[in-house]
Structure formats: C-alpha cells, structure tokens
Amino acid sequence: MHTSRVQPTLSIRALFWLLTILYVFCSAPVSASGVAATHQSADNGPTGQLSVFGKIVNPHGAGVGDAEVTVFLNGQELVPPAGGHGGHGPAMIKTESDGSFQAVFHVPQADIETAIIEVEAYKPSYSREKIKIDGAEISRGDAGTSVRVDVEVKRSQGPAFWIATIVFVLAYILISFELLHRTLAAMLGASVMLVISYTVGTFNPEYHILSYESAIRAIDMNVIFLLMGMMIIVGILKHTGVFQWCAYKCYQLARGNVMMLAVILMSFTAVSSAFLDNVTTMLLLTPVSIEIALSLGISPLALLIPEILASNVGGTATLIGDPPNIMIGSYAALTFTDFVKNLAPVCVVSMVVLFGYTRMVYGGQYKKAHVTDIQAFIAKLREEYQITDANLLSVGLIVMGIVVGMFLTHGVLHMEVSIAALFGAALLFTYGMVTKKIDLLELIEKDIEWTTLLFFMFLFILVGAVEETGLLDIVADWVLNLSHGNLTTSIILILWVSAIMSAFVDNIPFTATMLPIVAYLTQVIPGAESGVLWWALAFGACFGGNGTMIGASANVVTIGIAESAGYPMKFIGFMKVAFPYMIVSVAIANVWLLLAY
Template sequence: MLKAYMEKVFLGNLFYLLSLTIFLLNLSSPVWAGEGGAKQTLSLAGNVYIFGKILDSHKEPVAQAEISVFVNGKPYHFDSKHEISKIYTELDGSFYLALDIPKEKFQQSKIKLKIYKSAYKTQEVYLSPKDFAIKNGEYYTKVKVVLERTLNPAFWIATVVFFLAYILISFELLHRTLAAMLGAAIMLAISYTIGTFNPDYHIISYESAIKAIDMNVIFLLMGMMIIIGVLKNTGVFQWCAYKCYQLSRGNVFLLSIILMVFTAVSSAFLDNVTTMLLLTPVTIEIALALRINPLSLLIPEILASNVGGTATLIGDPPNIMIGSYAKLTFLQFVENLAPVCLISLLVLFVYNRFVFQSEYNKSKIDNVEAFIEKLRQEYQITDKTLLTFGLLIMGIVILMFLLHGVLHMEVSIAALFGASILFAYSAVTKKVDIAHLVEKDIEWLTLLFFIFLFILVGAVESVGLLDMVADGVLNLSQGNLTIAICLILWVSAIMSAFVDNIPFTATMLPITAYLTKVIPGAESGVLWWALALGACFGGNGTIIGASANVVTLGIAEAAGYRITFFNFMKKAGPYTILTIILANIWLLLFF
C-alpha cells in the first residue's frame, strides 16, 4: 500500500516538474541558439543583412539548421572574441545574419552560406553583390532554401527505436508509459552523446522535443479528469444506470438500447474510458440480477462508447489530438462527424438484436417492481448540492467548447477553467478528498504517456520517416482525393483495430497535414475526418483496439466473465466493418 502511494507521489511530482520545465522553456526562444540549445549572444551590427527561411521538401520549417558563412572562401566570424562562425535557425526555420563588410570590399565579395542539418543533405547557397538590394548604404537580401532528406544513421536509429516502442505499446509487452519514456530517452541520449561528436547521429534536440509536446492535449485531459473525478463522488453515474433499467421496465433489449444511448451521449461529452470505468460495475450487477451474461450488455456499450466518442472533439483521445493539431473546433467535429455517428448508433441497435437477443431471452425477473425499488435504494444521488454545482460548471465548460472557435481559445483553457472552479469549490466545502482525487482520479501515467509519445513522434518526424510515409501515400493515391480518403480511412481503421489508436493517430497527424495541403480538394478538411473516423471506429474491431475496450473487459474478467480475443472479434468485427463502410460512403457523398 505504501509502495503504491509512493509511486503515485513520485509520478505526480515528475509530471509537475516536466510541466514546469516545458512552460518555462516555452516562455523564451533565443534569437540565436546552437544545436542542443547553446545560447549565443551575437552582435546584430553590420551593413550586410541576409535573412530568410530554411524549409524541407514539404515546405515545413527546418529548426536549428546550422548555417556557416564564408566570405571570399574564408569563414566569417560573427563574434571574433569567441570565434563563433555558425548560427542556427529558430524553431520556425527562420534566420537573420548581420555581416560587417566594408563597402569597398563588399563589391568584390563572394558570399557562401553552407547549411547543414542531420538527416538532410548539406546545401550551399552562393550570393554576389548583385543579389542584394541597397538602402541607406546598407545591403539586404532574402533567401529561401529547401533541404532534401538523406537516410543517415540518425534516421535508422530513430526508426528502429520508434517501431520497437510501438510494438511494446501496442501488444502491452511493457507498460505503455514506460515504453514511450524509454524510447524518447534513448533518442535524446544518443543525440547528445554520439550525436555530439558525429552530427549524423543527432536525432532530435531538446528544444525540438519540448516543442513537439502538445500541451493543449495534456491540459485538456487533465481538466476533464478533474471534473469527472469530482462528479463521480455524487453517485450520478450509478443513478443513471438505475434510471435506464427503470425506463426499460424489465425489457432487456430495450434496456440495452437505453444503456447504449446513455453510453454514447456520455462518451461524447466526457471521455469514453471514464464513462466505461464508471458504468461497467453497475452494468455487471444489473446483468447478474437479470441472470444473463454481463458481456451481452457490456460489448454493445463498448461499441456505443467508441461511436459516441467519435462525434465530438473531446469524446476520444484521437479526436483531441486531431483537433489540437489541425486547429479544428468543437462545432466542426459535431457538424462533420455527429450525423454519421448517429446513423452508426442506429445500425448498432439493429445489429445488437441479431447478435445478443438469444442471451436477452434468458432473462428472468420474477418481480420487476421489487427489483427497480432495490436499485433505487442502492443507487442514489449522494450529494445533490455538489452535483448541481458540478453540472452547472460542466455546462459552462461545454458552452466554452462550443464557442472556442469564435473566442480563438484553446479547448484546454475551458477544461482547466471548469476544473479549477470545481476543484476550489470541493476544497472549500470539503465535499471531496482533494489529495485522493489528485492521486487516484488524475491519471498521471496517461498524461506522462502522451508527453513521451509526442517526443517519439517528433523524433521520427525530425529524421524524415513521416515525410517518406506521406510521400508514399501521396504516390499511391496519385493525388486523387477519393483514393486518399479511402486509404486514410481503411488503413487507420485496420491499424487501430490491432494497435493502440493513440500512438497511431499521433504518427498520422503530420502525414495527414501534408496530404491536406498538396491534394486538390483536401483543403475542406475531409482527410482529418477520415483519420478520426478510421481511428475511432476501427478501435471497435478488437479487444486492444481502444482503451475503453481494455478497461471494460478487464473489469469484466476480474468479475469472472472473460471473452477471448477472437470471440470479441467475432461479436464486434462485422459491426466495425459495417461502420467503416458507412463512414466511407458518408465521406465520399458529402465532401
């Protein structure tokens, strides 16, 4: 018990220190930064000015590319005292050079810029006086350089480490947080050991790793965890399960529909993992009282939770990641995904009738009214005041979600605002054990997993692996939008069925962003919706396809009701394929 508590405290402190470090580093971005962040204070005085951007073949900025300047074949020192002859581009790929060359010498000068970055081919740019504009006796020119990728040792090391971490995560050979942390740490360690002496082994800089972490996702998840952690102390979720049975009046098929609707709606506005975590124990109890196998209610709930979570920005982690990366609003998710999710839910009702009706027919309740009364006594609202205040705050947060596109506000701000108000109220009124909530309800391991996962993906993006995949998809689709939609949707669905959809989505984000830019017609954002539908719907395919599946079936197994990998596929697989077909038709018809 003490060991578990110490682990929680350690993880909480570790996350706090990581968040503080990220925040402080993001406060300042030095004008001149060496590889690995070595700050250089350089004089900006001079009479010859060269500025511009370094881009890759996808027109994305190349951060911290090394630029050496040669004047008439000799290295130019920006700071003669420290013999600094190199500068580095900023995180947005921009650079600014101020050279002090006497006017009489400048007219006969030949300037060469030598640009180097690990995983790219070294490129040289030659400038002569005629390339400069003159103003007030000073010379100005703008340079744009596109670097081509090369497969150096850093590429192969990053690729191998990434796929090993991916295998460990997807098949749960190692705890996913530890696997992601190990992979990120290995890449950074290689970059600053071997990579210090041989730049071809430099995978990713510390600054680039920090920039790769999407704190909007981290803070959104944290805020929603706090809100749900407070609300669950009111007994509202158990009470809702009782009301579902009361509405069904003993009709098990009707009960399954009501539970699916409740699960889908809850998963759309909360989080599907949290929803299933709270509903599963109650569902098992009701199923046992009805004398049916709990899995006949739990599997439809799982399918409904993944479908419902697809409908909104905050319903499923892949959507949170897509929305944050692509700057998509809550309303855009609802407008583009909710209709096909509603159709898929209606199809689930019909599908459920064919698959589980025989099990529902085994139900035997001698006295329905007595059983309803038993549930009413057992599952009551325990704190109406906290529930009222919590629902008010939740309503404000959802309203802010809806308006965040108009307000130009990140969704994490809304979540943190609601969480902090609810947290403060709970602390002042002492209605919730704050220490217990921080230790148990904020899933520190999940948040740390996201942090290290972002670094992993940032590393393979830095060495060019994702560029290669994006180019491969582009060539396969031949620039055809219809083919690209089908490719992203079906590949996402198949991959998400067999590996965790969170790391897969993180990998696909920059690839989808590139394809959205270069494929005619994709500017509507349709490829983002294809990725969201594929990753979320595909998660229904197997036990390990989505976190909600793992959590729900883990609780069921602990209660003595286990389903094998292939039996789950047999029950859920046909429905998953059916929903992907529906999604494909939807995307092709309406985009």
C-alpha cells in the first residue's frame, strides 16, 4: 500500500519539474537576449529611449503595407525589446496597411548623442532602399529622442510580378471567354497566388505575391453587402408578381402599337435598372417579353436586345444600378446623389437616341406584328399577370422608399450604402418571416446569388494581388505618360479604353482593375480633383458593356434565357446591332464630360 501511494506522487512531481525545465529551456533565448542587453547597458552607461517612426511609400506616394523595416544605429542593427517570431530570434518591424510604422528602442545614451541612424525598407516586388538620417532630422527632448523617416521604395519586376501578371491574365481569359465559370476562374486564380506566396514565397521572398491579411483587406465588403441586401429585397418583391404585372401594363399602354410597346418596355427597363440590379431586372422581364413577342408574331430578340441596351444605360444613372458603379462609389466615396447629378443627364439623352436607333433597326420587323384581337389579348395578360400579394408589395415599396431615401442622404449621414441595403432587407425579411409569406431557406438558396458574391470576393483578391506586385502602377504610368498629364486627353483615354475593353471582357473585373489607376491619376493630374475621371470610367465601363453579348452580365443572362427558349443569338449578330449604338452613346458621354468639366 505504501508503494502504491508514493508512485503517483512521484509521477506528479516529475511531471511538474519536467514542464518547468521545458518552460525555462524554451524561454532561454529570450532571457539570454534580455541579460545581454542589461549587461551592455551596464557597461555603456545609462540608457535612453529612441523612437523611430514614419511611412514607407511607393513612387506614386501611396503607403506600402507589410513592408519590413530595419533600423541601424551607428552601423548596428537595432532589435525592438518586445516581441519576436514567437519569442525566437529578432523582432520584425512591419508597416501597417497605410505604410506607417513605429518602433521604440532602449539604447545607451552615449550612442544616441553621436548617432548615425539608418533605416532600410524592403518588400517583395520592391527594391531594397536604405537611407541615412541627418542630424537635423533628429528631435531630442526630455522624453527621449525621436526620428521621423519617410522612405520611398521603387518597384522591381521580380518573379512575384510575373507570376501574378500571368495568373491574372489567364484568369481574365477564362472569365471573358467563359472557358470556366467566372466564379471558379476567379477562385482558382486567387488561391494559386496565395499558395505560391506561402510555399515558394516562404523560402524565397521574391516569390511572395501577397499575404492572407492583404487578400482580406482587398475585399470591399461594402460592395458585397450592398449586392446581398438588394438581392434579398428584389427576391422578396419577385414573389408579389409586380414585374410581370408591369409588363402587362406596358402592353396595355401601347394598345397594340409595337414600336410604342418597345419604347415603354425600354423605359421601364431603364428605370428599373437604375434602382435595382440590371441583371435582376432582365431575369424578371425576359420571360414575359418573350411571351409578348411570340403573341405579336415577331422575334423575341427584337424586344430583348433593345431592353438589354436600355438596362445598361439605365443602370449607369445611379450608384446601385450597375455593379461597376457600386464598385466606383465604394472605392471613391461617392454618394448616390453624385452619380445621379453627373451621369443621369447623359443617360436620358442616350435613351432618347436608343428609341430612334431601335426604330431604325427593328422598325420593319415591328410593322409585321399582328394581333387579331388586341382587347382580348390585353384581357388574357390581365388575367395571367396579376399582383399575387398586395400587402407584401405595399410593405416592399415602403421599404424600398426608405432605402432609396437613405441612399439620397448618404452625403449627410456619411453612412455606407450597404448599411441602408442591409437594413431594408432585414426589415422586409422580418415582415415576410413573421407573416409566414417568405420561406427562409428558399430565399437564401435561390434569391441570393452566392456565386456572384463569391466571384466579387475572389476578383477583389486577384486585383489586390496585381496591385501589390506593381502591374497597375505600370498601367497608370502608361496612361499618365500617354496623356502627358493633360486632363482632356486623360478623360478621352479612360473613357474609350474602358468602353472598348468592357465590350470584350466582363466590365466587373475591368472596373476592379482600373479603380486604383484612376485614383492615382485623379491625384496627380491638375483639374482631375473634380472627379471627372471617375465619371469617365463609369460611362466607359457601363456603356461599353453594350458592345458585345459578353460585355455585361445582363447581356449574358438575357441571351442565355432566350437561347434556352429556342431563340439563339450569335456573337457577331448581337455585335452588329449593339456595337454601333455603344459607339454613339460613348461619344455622347465624351461630349458631355468635355463640356461639363
């Protein structure tokens, strides 16, 4: 019995001492460092506090985050007393996301008085820069000595730059030509860059493209939450039958006049697209438009293509109408009112031109339409397309009014538009759940387009990667050099380059690529502080989306529905109709920008 009592006690004591020894052993490097520092201080006299702070910037003056900063005093590297890599080895000074840094050192007072201070900055895709601090830049006081250092690091096109550029271009090709689903293509590109950064880049910093923290910071959650909120609102309103009812009313107003019907449908599409996502608008209107066209004896494409053009023009008019505008507004801190004031007049003129253009292109086909009994057809539409839930529609319209009101007061409240959208979605969602008119799982699974939201998130990471490695700086410098810093030339370049590019590649990734470029040009070109370059980008990206059937998401969605209904549209066939109008609308925007600014 005596033995059985002693053994557990010995085991517990042995375990205690073993853990203590391990703790001391693991802590030894830090303790040794501390002792050495103490002896050094004792040998060299009293210590003083040296504070080094400043900012690391790129050649465009933008802060460089996650850059490594090393401080030298009289040729010796200084180690901050706190921290280290998990307690082992020297601590690392890294800049914040805006490029700022600060470090405090305790060094012998004698060394400070005769100090030669040097600061070195380094980050992959940048050259290593080291500068010496002049004595005049050193501030001495009772609290210690402080030094402010701003270091400009130049770009270097190393392995990280070329890998990021190649992956980005390949992802762009996959997205633009639909070789992979765009969400999958963006996810693949983003994950490849991160994996390379944390495998090869761990052993060789020249292969480090971007950090996980930088990737998360690159995602604009204001855009994500705004889209999510509007998807929920539209998804709930869809259950009321209001969009189908509006299509019936359009036909009733036209009274059998097909040209008038086309004008009314285009106007309704443009206005709806200004306040709802234009993809959602076309998803809801396309099936109804096909049915009306077949009843009239004309090709559905004769109504659908003008509606596509109208949706992209109408979506340009407001902050929430088209995804590129949402991205621009969030990035540049522009308000709903700013967009309406600067873009809506051109959209109205472009819509009037679209009416005439549609008559010229499809007028002959509209004349061939025939309805034997117009009143009977109107009665049939009235019976088939009714408001199915008036109460839900009333509450939905009230909530939409509140949300739009918040959008309009954005400049006063300084509240992000995503907050207004999520608030409206929450109110309407709550009403639907309490009254049991909305199925939670159905709304989450079917009405929130998760693939679109994920696409945006991965796309932001892709663009963040090429921004980190310097590709966007090269493009910005090219535009700046080509324009020679002239505002007029810059407006024309951004507008037409954006329009042509957006016609052949999806305007969402192109806009994401251009955002930091336009931001830089707005800062350095005299006169651009008015924000005119942002409007040039908005017009180019949104109007340019009309150029081809893959230029905007609304185009792809509408053509896809028409094709599944048995009415396919060829790429060249669409371009023959849409591209000339795109050129005309962009030219109108060009004149407006040059005259107004």
